[in-house]
Amino acid sequence: xxxxxxxxxxxxxxxxxxxxxxxxxxxxxxxxxxxxxxxxxxxxxxxxxxxxxxxxxxxxxxxxxxxxxxxxxxxxxxxxxxxxxxxxxxxxxxxxxxxxxxxxxxxxxxxxxxxxxxxxxxxxxxxxxxxxxxxxxxxxxxxxxxxxxxxxxxxxxxxxxxxxxxxxxxxxxxxxxxxxxxxxxxxxxxxxxxxxxxxxxxxxxxxxxxxxxxxxxxxxxxxxxxxxxxxxxxxxxxxxxxxxxxxxxxxxxxxxxxxxxxxxxxxxxxxxxxxxxxxxxxxxxxxxxxxxxxxxxxxxxxxxxxxxxxxxxxxxxxxxxxxxxxxxxxxxxxxxxxxxxxxxxxxxxxxxxxxxxxxxxxxxxxxxxxxxxxxxxxxxxxxxxxxxxxxxxxxxxxxxxxxxxxxxxxxxxxxxxxxxxxxxxxxxxxxxxxxxxxxxxxxxxxxxxxxxxxxxxxxxxxxxxxxxxxxxxxxxxxxxxxxxxxxxxx
Amino acid sequence: xxxxxxxxxxxxxxxxxxxxxxxxxxxxxxxxxxxxxxxxxxxxxxxxxxxxxxxxxxxxxxxxxxxxxxxxxxxxxxxxxxxxxxxxxxxxxxxxxxxxxxxxxxxxxxxxxxxxxxxxxxxxxxxxxxxxxxxxxxxxxxxxxxxxxxxxxxxxxxxxxxxxxxxxxxxxxxxxxxxxxxxxxxxxxxxxxxxxxxxxxxxxxxxxxxxxxxxxxxxxxxxxxxxxxxxxxxxxxxxxxxxxxxxxxxxxxxxxxxxxxxxxxxxxxxxxxxxxxxxxxxxxxxxxxxxxxxxxxxxxxxxxxxxxxxxxxxxxxxxxxxxxxxxxxxxxxxxxxxxxxxxxxxxxxxxxxxxxxxxxxxxxxxxxxxxxxxxxxxxxxxxxxxxxxxxxxxxxxxxxxxxxxxxxxxxxxxxxxxxxxxxxxxxxxxxxxxxxxxxxxxxxxxxxxxxxxxxxxxxxxxxxxxxxxxxxxxxxxxxxxxxxxxxxxx
Numbered sequence: 001x002x003x004x005x006x007x008x009x010x011x012x013x014x015x016x017x018x019x020x021x022x023x024x025x026x027x028x029x030x031x032x033x034x035x036x037x038x039x040x041x042x043x044x045x046x047x048x049x050x051x052x053x054x055x056x057x058x059x060x061x062x063x064x065x066x067x068x069x070x071x072x073x074x075x076x077x078x079x080x081x082x083x084x085x086x087x088x089x090x091x092x093x094x095x096x097x098x099x100x101x102x103x104x105x106x107x108x109x110x111x112x113x114x115x116x117x118x119x120x121x122x123x124x125x126x127x128x129x130x131x132x133x134x135x136x137x138x139x140x141x142x143x144x145x146x147x148x149x150x151x152x153x154x155x156x157x158x159x160x161x162x163x164x165x166x167x168x169x170x171x172x173x174x175x176x177x178x179x180x181x182x183x184x185x186x187x188x189x190x191x192x193x194x195x196x197x198x199x200x201x202x203x204x205x206x207x208x209x210x211x212x213x214x215x216x217x218x219x220x221x222x223x224x225x226x227x228x229x230x231x232x233x234x235x236x237x238x239x240x241x242x243x244x245x246x247x248x249x250x251x252x253x254x255x256x257x258x259x260x261x262x263x264x265x266x267x268x269x270x271x272x273x274x275x276x277x278x279x280x281x282x283x284x285x286x287x288x289x290x291x292x293x294x295x296x297x298x299x300x301x302x303x304x305x306x307x308x309x310x311x312x313x314x315x316x317x318x319x320x321x322x323x324x325x326x327x328x329x330x331x332x333x334x335x336x337x338x339x340x341x342x343x344x345x346x347x348x349x350x351x352x353x354x355x356x357x358x359x360x361x362x363x364x365x366x367x368x369x370x371x372x373x374x375x376x377x378x379x380x381x382x383x384x385x386x387x388x389x390x391x392x393x394x395x396x397x398x399x400x401x402x403x404x405x406x407x408x409x410x411x412x413x414x415x416x417x418x419x420x421x422x423x424x425x426x427x428x429x430x431x432x433x434x435x436x437x438x439x440x441x442x443x444x445x446x447x448x449x450x451x452x453x454x455x456x457x458x459x460x461x462x463x464x465x466x467x468x469x470x471x472x473x474x475x476x477x478x479x480x481x482x483x484x485x486x487x488x489x490x
Numbered sequence: 491x492x493x494x495x496x497x498x499x500x501x502x503x504x505x506x507x508x509x510x511x512x513x514x515x516x517x518x519x520x521x522x523x524x525x526x527x528x529x530x531x532x533x534x535x536x537x538x539x540x541x542x543x544x545x546x547x548x549x550x551x552x553x554x555x556x557x558x559x560x561x562x563x564x565x566x567x568x569x570x571x572x573x574x575x576x577x578x579x580x581x582x583x584x585x586x587x588x589x590x591x592x593x594x595x596x597x598x599x600x601x602x603x604x605x606x607x608x609x610x611x612x613x614x615x616x617x618x619x620x621x622x623x624x625x626x627x628x629x630x631x632x633x634x635x636x637x638x639x640x641x642x643x644x645x646x647x648x649x650x651x652x653x654x655x656x657x658x659x660x661x662x663x664x665x666x667x668x669x670x671x672x673x674x675x676x677x678x679x680x681x682x683x684x685x686x687x688x689x690x691x692x693x694x695x696x697x698x699x700x701x702x703x704x705x706x707x708x709x710x711x712x713x714x715x716x717x718x719x720x721x722x723x724x725x726x727x728x729x730x731x732x733x734x735x736x737x738x739x740x741x742x743x744x745x746x747x748x749x750x751x752x753x754x755x756x757x758x759x760x761x762x763x764x765x766x767x768x769x770x771x772x773x774x775x776x777x778x779x780x781x782x783x784x785x786x787x788x789x790x791x792x793x794x795x796x797x798x799x800x801x802x803x804x805x806x807x808x809x810x811x812x813x814x815x816x817x818x819x820x821x822x823x824x825x826x827x828x829x830x831x832x833x834x835x836x837x838x839x840x841x842x843x844x845x846x847x848x849x850x851x852x853x854x855x856x857x858x859x860x861x862x863x864x865x866x867x868x869x870x871x872x873x874x875x876x877x878x879x880x881x882x883x884x885x886x887x888x889x890x891x892x893x894x895x896x897x898x899x900x901x902x903x904x905x906x907x908x909x910x911x912x913x914x915x916x917x918x919x920x921x922x923x924x925x926x927x928x929x930x931x932x933x934x935x936x937x938x939x940x941x942x943x944x945x946x947x948x949x950x951x952x953x954x955x956x957x958x959x960x961x962x963x964x965x966x967x968x969x970x971x972x973x974x975x976x977x978x979x980x
Contacts, residue, residue, distance in 0.1 A: 034557035
């Protein structure tokens with residue numbers, strides 16, 4: 001098959017869009033800003049979801065499900081939350097349609113207007129904290145450690161598949177605690193879970209840090225984040241964990257009897273990752289031939305392609321291939337035997353490269369004579385011939401090697417595209433080349449905004465591991481105690 | 491703990507509502523008709539979902555995800571579908587809120603009115619077939635075997651937790667085929683998958699059959715269903731599989747090039763089960779002490795309760811209990827060690843009964859002396875003392891026995907509450923007692939409707955296995971070829 005995708009160098013943004021569509025991951029739908037996640041894309045998301053779900057459960061969380069709709073008035077309860085979330089959203093005003101009086105189609109029934117409009121959840125803090133009020137009376141009811149897998153809607157004006165869509169899939173953790181310390185610990189625990197997932201499963205190194213006040217979640221006292229670098233040098237926020245203090249407990253009047261017998265507001269956190277991670281996964285590793293997937297998240301680990309001229313050669317090949325397939329499956333690998341007779345091997349090779357299947361095995365007549373197979377790895381495109389009886393060992397070793405290699409490659413890329421500067425002119429120059437810049441900042445929102453206006457760069461985070469270092473703000477020259485991470489971002 | 495639920499005999503409907511809430515399965519929310527599925531309820535749903543998902547994949551299906559919103563005009567395309575679905579639904583008319591001019595709260599921004607209203611999906615045939623048009627050109631693109639796990643909304647006026655809620659969770663399969671026969675086969679395959687799941691996992695015997703024209707899915711040529719009997723003798727439709735013919739392909743202009751080179755409309759099926767199954771599960775097996783769960787769907791299989799007077803006795807008990815717990819877990823069982831020191835064993839016993847944990851193990855000082863444990867099964871409430879070293883064997887055997895027993899019990903109940911009659915007067919009498927009635931019907935919608943008006947009984951289905959038998963319609967006396975299944979239903 002012809003891959004027909006533009007190269008990253010020519011147009012990175014177009015490369016991404018074409019890749020998502022041509023690799024069969026997602027498509028735009030008939031509904032503005034909403035995507036269709038196609039089976040192959042959904043299979044990758046399922047792998048991510050299942051692994052994250054296990055990590056949440058291992059850290060003591062349970063799943064639950066809260067309503068899709070939120071009464072409009074709930075959003076007004078938490079002052080900063082309403083500013084951040086209630087504005088661009090889908091509003092349900094009616095609950096019935098009727099046949100059009102002119103007999104053509106259907107129209108909204110004006111008699112079925114809701115007393116109070118319902119908002120399709122953009123995030124669920126409000127409805128969940130309204131529920132927690134009934135669940136929490138005493139310290140014995142705490143902590144509550146709940147996660148929800150759900151769809152949410154934010155009416156984005158400019159959308160891009162996976163990266164920014166009106167509807168997206170995500171998980172949102174909402175926890176309730178008796179003390180400030182416990183809630184802070186939870187906030188940290190979950191940003192670390194996200195970081196481990198990104199690095200160990202997605203193969204993407206991330207910077208852990210704290211958001212500036214400006215970039216904080218609406219309603220949070222502190223937002224922790226992980227930031228990843230894409231191949232164009234831009235940053236992508238890959239997960240956030242929020243310390244909400246007692247804001248939502250106050251807004252929804254959720255108090256508990258402490259161990260000491262006093263009444264106090266409950267402490268809260270929330271944390272989430274979304275199908276946006278799909279965008280990060282695609283952009284971090286893929287190349288001009290298509291997707292490159294980490295084996296730990298690949299729906300298919302190995303594809304086996306038989307090479308033959310005449311149909312009658314196939315049974316002999318199958319006799320060698322099917323036992324190999326079973327052996328690989330016994331190792332826990334998902335193996336596809338691509339015996340389609342409607343397309344040529346070259347077409348299959350290109351298609352499997354486009355779809356990022358980590359390892360391809362080809363078996364042809366010469367292999368039959370020599371007792372060999374050809375094994376190709378997707379990340380480096382290297383291929384080698386091995387004795388058939390070594391194939392299982394080679395492939396299982398390759399799974400680890402590929403997982404390791406794409407992480408290493410992404411880490412090297414990030415290292416060579418991260419620099420620091422103390423000059424605003426150089427800062428602007430460096431930004432044009434792309435990448436992360438560690439620079440001093442005076443801590444004011446005003447400065448942050450001016451830099452953003454002038455350069456389109458934002459402070460991605462104040463990294464947890466940024467060392468104390470006296471310096472001067474690159475814009476204002478005012479004193480600064482540590483460098484922060486600047487970048488242009490998705 | 492005091493269970494505080496009314497008995498089934500006193501008030502079956504109230505018993506159900508109280509049980510759902512008190513066992514921690516679900517709660518009503520602040521949004522009319524929408525429920526909160528609590529962690530324990532959601533854990534059961536996850537077990538059901540995961541098992542069904544595996545069965546779908548084993549029969550060749552893949553998951554995908556389509557938009558939550560459907561343009562209003564899509565519903566008008568399929569004539570009978572619009573009548574069935576587009577009427578009572580949530581309508582999104584605006585995409586923005588703004589601060590109220592009076593400074594109090596937020597209001598809908600009239601400048602942000604959608605050109606075309608969006609409907610929150612009540613089911614997804616329309617948006618999916620609109621998408622399939624782009625996916626299908628030739629017979630080589632077929633079949634498409636896709637399933638979606640999603641939330642849907644139907645604006646129900648009278649709602650009940652799990653059984654009928656405005657928003658519910660479900661899966662909807664949507665397949666596309668080149669031939670009528672293949673689509674019919676798929677329709678049958680999936681009703682059989684549902685039946686196997688209901689019987690083998692939920693422990694609920696079901697009648698498989700065909701719906702009458704009246705009860706058919708809006709837009710289907712044929713609807714297959716499975717019908718289960720609840721403990722009050724009423725029927726509950728537990729799953730449906732629809733043969734949609736070429737209706738949706740025509741409505742959305744989905745044609746394909748056949749192998750012979752002609753153009754034809756694509757054949758369709760759709761099939762679904764929902765969180766309604768939770769209602770069926772609860773009502774089929776539970777008793778006046780609380781839930782009774784089939785081991786295959788129980789989130790916790792075994793609870794171990796230590797019995798002691800003084801705190802200092804606990805360590806010695808733990809020394810016996812923890813190895814037992816590990817041994818049971820090694821058998822694949824989920825085991826909870828309930829070592830709370832804030833409540834008494836009696837309270838714990840009642841709570842675990844309420845929550846339907848299949849097996850309870852109690853270990854006290856006397857057991858320590860004798861090397862024994864007390865094992866109680868939830869379904870029969872029997873308890874016996876066994877030597878500690880037999881405990882693992884007893885418990886694993888009990889898992890199978892309980893699964894088998896609750897199915898057998900439900901089957902016996904259904905048998906003794908199913909009868910046949912040829913007299914309309916007796917029919918009405920039998921209905922008052924509850925249960926299924928096999929009776930002759932003349933095949934007309936008019937008769938069906940009259941019986942429904944007069945008795946509140948509906949034709950649940952024409953069972954697949956109903957033998958041919960000449961008879962006369964119980965209402966009209968007109969000729970009939972086989973008995974159909976009548977019952978009052980949820």
